[in-house]
Amino acid sequence: MRILILGTGGMARQHAEHFSKIDGVSVVGGVDMVPDKLAAFLKAHNIPKGFSSIDAALDAGGFDAVANVTPDGVHYSTSLKCLAAGKHVFCEKPLATNYSDAVEMAGAAERSGLVAMVNLTYRNVAALHAARDMVASGEIGALKHVEASYLQSWLVQPAWGPWNKETQWLWRLSTAHGSNGVLGDIGIHILDFLVFAAGVSISEVYCRLRTFHKAPDERIGEYVLDANDSFAMSVALGNGAIGVVHASRWAAGHLNELKLRLYGDKGAVEVTHRHDGSGLRVCVGDDLTTATWRDVDCAPVATNYQRFAAAVMQDGARDPSFGHAAELQKVLDEAAASDRDERRYNL
Helix, strand or coil: CEEEEECCCHHHHHHHHHHHCCCCCEEEEEECCCHHHHHHHHHHCCCCEEECCHHHHHHHCCCCEEEECCCHHHHHHHHHHHHHCCCEEEEECCCCCCHHHHHHHHHHHHHHCCCEEEECHHHHCHHHHHHHHHHHCCCCCCEEEEEEEEEECCCCCCCCCCCCCCHHHHHHHCHHHCCCHHHHHCHHHHHHHHHHHHCCCEEEEEEEEECCCCCHHHEECCEECCCCCEEEEEEEECCCCEEEEEEECCCCCCCEEEEEEEEECCEEEEEEEECCEEEEEEEECCHHHHCCCEEECCCCCCCHHHHHHHHHHHCCCCCCEHHHHHHHHHHHHHHHHHHHHCCCEEC
16 A cells, blocks of 8 residues: 655654554655655655645555645545545544534545545554443443543643644644634544443533633734633433543643543443553452452554554455544534533534
8 A cells, every 4th residue: 555644744753654664555655835844754754755735646646545634624625635536545633623524524435435534543542442342242231421531731831842832732722723622632532532432422412611811812923822721521322321521731730641431330441541551440240349440451452554554455444434533523513512502412
């Protein structure tokens, strides 16, 4: 499989490194409209060809698939263009910036017969897959209650660099620069974390968003700091279970932590994923009497990059799919509408 990397921003490095390590995959080209960025990226990853636009790359050909690492607002137009040209697409999250566009993209992918997947990166967490298997096997019984959180603290301390001086952070705080805030940036990850492990979709959502004071006049240079910083939502799942989901960039003491707890009528599972590792704890069987939680070893799982390559080269499973990402976008859109209209939405 010959793959082209569209966009050379921060995540593009991950794509280049992961795909170059997969047998049968060659990274053959890169695209960026900024010549210096493109040249540096091609040199760093030993990529032979560079293009200033996706149109130029498609005209030249010589590749089978595209890793779409463009800004969120460009995913829609570029992914559709690649699918129309007969190219498999591995798109960064979110699939689109609204449900309508996401549904159109999912429909185009389905009609094309091509492989179209979304890089929901926390699918790479082995503990999440082990928890899903336990839930699916009935080991914790009928699911009743869920808790899910994604906590970051880069607005509290500069562990990854000063947020008020670096564009990689500032753009995430500005709707004019394409950000949908913490809801759009990391909300999609924790919602996928939940529905993947639970094995059922979200059927109802009620959400509150907050944007907190960060600078005089809520502006730093060209960046108006108006994107949401925290959200808290209550959800219902398709099987009747209810629970809470929340995320924040103000969570002091948590550099980057996802946590999921699923409670059934026969037991419970807890998944924790942090920047320095992940794990699974369970409380089932006789341990329920003493509320004893035990650590569980988890077998490694394939990465999204490996699954995409396998789907293209071996006709493997196409998950996370465009269709799945579109359903997550529906939840995000309705969560934002819930906050705006101060009402609960049935999905």
